[in-house]
Amino acid sequence: MRPGNEKQFGPPERAEDERQASALLGSLTTFLAFGATCTAYTDGRRVVRLARPNPGKTVRFRVDAGIRRALREKAVPTPEPLSTGTLPDGRPFSVDAFARGDDSGPSAEGWRDLGRALAALHALPHGAFGLLQDRPDSFAGVASTPAEGLRSRLQDAWPFGPTELEDHPLVGAAPELASPLLALRDDLENVTRGRTALCHTDLHVGQFRWRHGRLAALLDFGDASVGPPAWDVASLALFHGWEVAAQVAEAAEVPNGRQAILFGLLLSLHHARRSITLGRPARMTAAVAFARACLRHL
Numbered sequence: 001m002r003p004g005n006e007k008q009f010g011p012p013e014r015a016e017d018e019r020q021a022s023a024l025l026g027s028l029t030t031f032l033a034f035g036a037t038c039t040a041y042t043d044g045r046r047v048v049r050l051a052r053p054n055p056g057k058t059v060r061f062r063v064d065a066g067i068r069r070a071l072r073e074k075a076v077p078t079p080e081p082l083s084t085g086t087l088p089d090g091r092p093f094s095v096d097a098f099a100r101g102d103d104s105g106p107s108a109e110g111w112r113d114l115g116r117a118l119a120a121l122h123a124l125p126h127g128a129f130g131l132l133q134d135r136p137d138s139f140a141g142v143a144s145t146p147a148e149g150l151r152s153r154l155q156d157a158w159p160f161g162p163t164e165l166e167d168h169p170l171v172g173a174a175p176e177l178a179s180p181l182l183a184l185r186d187d188l189e190n191v192t193r194g195r196t197a198l199c200h201t202d203l204h205v206g207q208f209r210w211r212h213g214r215l216a217a218l219l220d221f222g223d224a225s226v227g228p229p230a231w232d233v234a235s236l237a238l239f240h241g242w243e244v245a246a247q248v249a250e251a252a253e254v255p256n257g258r259q260a261i262l263f264g265l266l267l268s269l270h271h272a273r274r275s276i277t278l279g280r281p282a283r284m285t286a287a288v289a290f291a292r293a294c295l296r297h298l
Helices: 009-025 063-072 108-122 147-152 169-175 173-181 186-187 230-239 242-252 257-276 281-297
Strands: 030-034 038-041 047-049 081-086 093-095 127-131 141-143 198-199 208-211 214-218 225-227
Touching: 009 047, 009 093, 009 208, 038 169, 063 093, 063 108, 108 198, 141 147, 147 198, 147 225, 169 173, 169 257, 169 281, 173 281, 186 257, 186 281, 198 208, 198 230, 225 230, 230 242, 230 257, 230 281, 257 281
Parallel strands: none
Antiparallel strands: 030 038, 038 047, 047 093, 081 093, 127 141, 127 225, 198 225, 208 214
């Protein structure tokens, strides 16, 4: 979840969400953040999330709560899930304990905390592939093959997506990427093979709360997917750089090598396409920069 602003959704939607949040919490609420699937409000003790998914996204509050319950049993810091349900207008909602942090940011030990949290997540029992079915009692992907699983989570990540490389928006923005990507086609197609884990897949800065440099909470498992653990290493590298990814991977006991770099290229292709879908040019700039960084690391 990220801090929000009025441009993300209009006043009528905002007013309705405020009414719904107040009714659920039974008290005055404060707008907290918006994300790819929901808006969030808090009364200082609890957080209510109301579904408002972006194009191509779905809400998975029930499996998110199930993962957090399983992680809390393993002493991983993550908000306590309090309830999930459906609003009168048919939208899903969740209510969780409010996770507090401070402005300290992560220390080296904080990143190691995250690695240990991801090790616990990766070790949870799971089945099939891809985005998880939205059920709280088991963690099974929606797809029967690794390639289908990747397509369930990533949008048009060549060579798994429908678009040929020469027509892909990443190559349209940076034509010099076409030749090295084409040379890696076989490697990219094989990146989903091998060990699988239950992965977070979206480890941007808004998914953590830090306190005195240590991990206070790991948030939002709505995009959790079954795939190679290198997926989370690549996600960390995308949002925080390869040096941080290496620190966390060591603590998580996940290899930080060629597979993670190749998966990083798939993330670049996904984010380039999402830039077009969502109309966010800055996301294209970041996707191109990360693709170039991945190629330098190979």
